[in-house]
Amino acid sequence: MRRLRTLAAAFGMLLASLAPALAVAPDEVLKDPVLEARARDLSAHLRCMVCQNQSIDDSDAPLAKDLRILVRERLVAGDSDEEVVDYLVSRYGEFVLLKPRFAWHTAILWFAPLVALLGGLAGLFLAIRKRSTRSGDAVREVPLTEEEEARLIELLDKGKS
Known part of the structure; x- marks a missing residue:
């Protein structure tokens, strides 16, 4: 029983260490739980300009x-979520968004992974096709010429003696 409790405690500590540490200080939290939930949701989608791969949350x-x-x-001033995001984008640029908006100037961000995947699949297909063509050439039998056949018979006869 004691071993089970120890194992459960270790597992609980492991799970707690895997959870992200939120940096929101208690003095930042709004009293209105609905506004705080909206703020947390917005903060999770906004990039920290210093860390660059973390949300501001x-x-x-x-x-x-x-x-x-x-x-x-x-x-608190009454802005909608979109108005808050638009304000931050106008002030800091699109880089402040962890997930960029879909627009013509960001199209490469959205389509590059698809193009890379399709290019990789095409390269793999061509490599397999080329390999199967080569191996087909190696298996194909080419008949011997009369000179080669005569030389082979001569060599085989010498080997028997």
């Missing part, structure tokens, strides 16, 4: 804190 950087506060101020 996960980052401890001072700029991320300023952005979290700015998001909450805009929500």
